[in-house]
Amino acid sequence: MKIEIIDFDIKGDERGFLIALEENKNIPFDLKRIYYIFGTKENIRRGFHAHKQLNQVAICLSGSCKMLMDDGVEKKTILLDTPEQGLLIRKMIWHEMFDFSKDCVLLVLASELYDENDYIRDYNKFIRLTRKNGVKNNETTTIW
Secondary structure (H helix, E strand, O other): OOOEEEEOOOEEEOOEEEOOOOEOOOEOOOOOEEEEEEOOOOOOOEEEEEEOOOOEEEEEEEOOEEEEEEOOOEEEEEEEOOOOEEEEEOOOOEEEEEOOOOOOEEEEEEOOOOOHHHEEOOHHHHHHHHHOOOOOOOEEEEEO
């Protein structure tokens, strides 16, 4: 599985920094929905789903968290700890967020409006769908 990290262009001087996010430029799709996660409880995991059509970019604006990415072939764990980068989460990637720092604010940019029918919330169903496309094994890698 190829992990796609987007490095954002930082503008700044002695006053501070600014990053502009623009659809179809540094965000590789039309933006239809934006949400953020904060105030998570200790030792709580979130996510546990894949999307049939939705693509997303996750940006840790403050603090840090880890993201498990699983394409049905392999699993990779990514540390998100900078607002200077975004993690592209393509459709049909099972993802789970965990190890949130107390100050974590995770911003997510989405290519589609919320549609419950786009979610695959059952991991066994996700694996069955990926098996139809020739998936054979599941290895785990950690990327920091």
